[in-house]
Amino acid sequence: MKSTFLSLTKMSSDLTVKVAVENTTYVFDKLFDYLVPPAFTDSVQAGKRVLVPFGRGNKKKQGIIFELSPVSDDIPVEKLKSICSVLDDEPVLSKEFLKLAEFMKEHYFCTYYDAVKTMLPAGINYKITTLYGVREGVDEEELSEEQQRIFAYLHSKRKAVKSDKILDDFGLDNTVILEDMVKSGYLYKSDEAFRKVSDAVMKMAAPTELADSDNIKLTEKQKAVLDLIKMTGGTSVKEVCYFTGVTTGVTDALYKKGLIYYYDEEVFRIEDRTKDESLAPVALSKQQQTACDNLYAEYADSKPHTSLLFGVTGSGKTSVFMKLIERVINDNKGIIVMVPEISLTPQFVSTFSKRFGEQIAVFHSALSLGERLDEYKRVKKGLAKIVIGTRSAVFAPFEKVGLIIMDEEQEYSYKSESSPRYHAREIAKFRCSYDNALLVLSSATPSVESYYYAKNGRYSLNTLTERYGDAVLPKVVVADMNVEQQNGNVTGFSETLLENLRYNLENNKQSILLLNRRGYNTFVTCRMCGEPVVCPNCSISLTYHSANRRMMCHYCGYSVPYTEECPSCHSKSLRFGGTGTQKAESEISELFPDARILRMDTDATSSKSSYEKMITAFADGKYDILVGTQMVAKGLNFPNVTLVGVLNTDYMLYADDYRSYERTFSLLTQVVGRSGRGASKGMAVIQSYTPDNLIISMAARQDYLAFYNTEIQVRKAMLYPPFADICLIGFSGEKQQLTMKAANSFLQCFVSHARSEYPAMPLRILGPSPANVVKVSNRFRYKLIIKCKNNRDFRALLSAVMIEFGKNKEFGKVSTYADMNALTC
Secondary structure: OOOOOOOOOOOOOOEEEEEEEOOOOOOOOOOEEEEOOHHHOOOOOOOOEEEEEEOOOOEEEEEEEEEEEEOOOOOOHHHOOEOOEEOOOOOOOOHHHHHHHHHHHHHHOOOHHHHHHHHOOHHHOEEEEEEEEEOOOOOHHHOOHHHHHHHHHHHHHOOOEEHHHHHHHHOOOOOHHHHHHHHOOOEEEEEEEEEOOOOOEEEEEEEOHHHHOOOOOOOHHHHHHHHHHHHHOOEEHHHHHHHHOOOHHHHHHHHHOOOEEEEEEEOOOOOOOOOOOOOOOOOOOHHHHHHHHHHHHHHHOOOOEEEEEEEOOOOOHHHHHHHHHHHHHHHOOEEEEEOOOHHHHHHHHHHHHHHHHHHEEEEOOOOOHHHHHHHHHHHHOOOOOEEEEOHHHHHOOOOOEEEEEEEOOOOHHHEOOOOOOOEHHHHHHHHHHHHOOEEEEEEOOOOHHHHHHHHOOOOEEEEEOOOOOOOOOOEEEEEEHHHHHHOOOOOOOOHHHHHHHHHHHHOOOEEEEEOOOOOOEOEEEEOOOOOEOEOOOOOOEOEEEOOOOEEEOOOOOOEEEOOOOOOOOOOOOEEEEOOOHHHHHHHHHHHOOOOOEEEEOOOOOOOOOHHHHHHHHHHOOOOOEEEEOHHHOOOOOOOOEEEEEEOOHHHHHOOOOOOHHHHHHHHHHHHHOOOOOOOOOOEEEEEEOOOOOHHHHHHHOOOHHHHHHHHHHHHHHHOOOOOOEEEEEEEEEOOHHHHHHHHHHHHHHHHHHHHHHOOOOOOEEEEEEEEEEEEEOOEEEEEEEEEEOOOHHHHHHHHHHHHHHHOOHHHOOOEEEEEEOOOOO
């Protein structure tokens, strides 16, 4: 890192830069002009980060250079500030990513720097920290006793100290006393940038020119060590000590005598990925080979393409990916393979590593900051050709992308729910367009939009209608839970499911149970007053967790120990309701005490590598039954699983959202597809209180085309995507009335702008109305829904309204955001 700091005094310069600055608001965000001091003329480049003075107080902030240009007569030089330092030796963003940041700002209504931070691994980011140091030659006798202690402390350090450390060491709550000492001239303060995570390095030793000298006396151990270092020309100190059996004291002695020198060599914190040379070539069926050939032809074309690979569960879509990657990997273009869930990553990484070895890099949130940084650097240096990961993998820093694959492309985890609210599919399309690459969208249950575009020619379509090898689709039974209750079964498990679980346990077969609610009981209510126990911060009921005997909010994290006393009427008459994964695990254990049961949900997989360990253990046959949320439903391949049970179908089916049918059909189809992927025929049991529902019967038949043909008619009639885009404007504030007023004021402002500037623009506006969960973390939430066409004119209109509305001080404490095609409306 270059850490040279210059004063803010103007100096002769022929160069300016346009800089995106961190922590600006959307209302005032733009590219800011700065002068480049002569000392930095050779080091500034687009894509490098800089430290700049910002605002009236010239507080130092981090920024990134977007453009360089000569000094222009349009901007008076005396009005420009100068950059303070250049933070990077090499650009962290390429020209492509700078263009992508501009795209994200326009499409997702975020700031430039929000887009930049999304592209970079968290470990590479800098933190701007304030330091305090003593001024020399001042008389500290006039200071108070506490100020004298601080002065003496800083003087003993002989350098500036971070403010956080000073506050901790002296037990101070704020920096008021430090600021007073700065104003009085006793201390100085400065802002500096520190990296969150350091590069991993290994200490190396190499011989100097004196190493061949015979005039220096050496012990036997020193001679042995020096001979080894001379023989290798340079090796790690750790290896030297290991092979010679000495301590670092011996190498330090050689260093002091000038016979060796030390240097650092960068190493990467990654797991071993060894290629399996004995692996047989990927064998494709006739259908798979046709799909692979079609995809390769589009890849080889000099234009960007998007293709939908639509195949029934178990049809071998991953094998098609593999073969395609084998054909393109030596073209020196980056390959990105995305999966929707972290739980899918271990199986994918294992499969790909056996075939491609260390050419693999992994991007997902379960990695440590250091691991993420190292994988990022391996890709940027060209040491990895294939990136496998979740949503963030779409930002892999390849110089040029050739192929992007999105597995289970319909999944909503590809959509970010925090700013920038991007969809990985749109980012992938941008990158493929920029690099003339191929985007492959793959699914057994494509999103309605993607299949519509494939049917209408915007995407190409490749279809796999048969399961790979001897595997056949499982038999599906829909269990009517009304009948079960009438027959006295109150366990929550149908007799059909229990019989087949018993059969599997007796025959050493495995089973998966899907229950899309974590916790033990999903709500707690009072028998006396009928009131549910709700979170004090959110308008949502608390979920009981048996593992820690606490009631917890899954929105804000609030939790309290379980008590029988009702917080409303104080009677001791609370009762549990609903079933979560913990309760299902407990009840199955009681019914089958000898069964080995594994629970997999976000509570059970919070520790590092827990996903991988659990999936590996289940794949190795160490468990009989896997109970989990939707993370167990997709993409996983367990040949010994012959039974799948879906326990709470109705909860998914009747959610308050226009996508609930699509989500339920997809989830049911996917989880049913986990059964019977090996030699044995599988079975699936779907439990429901509305067994005649059309969506359930179509999922049971694995009939996507019937579902699509039904759903697309509803979408067209109701003007839902793909026939229109839906933009959600969200409002959040601590005061309910003010938040409602802000939403209504925004609506009036939007309508006024639309009528005056875009009178011909077709729009349908719904609301304002409360959000589905109106209160979260003591903030009230309202929404405005706009059915529109997501084109340049609409984005310009919405941006102008957001900027104007954002300047209204009356609503300064109400947060506002725009989310195009939000996950829930």
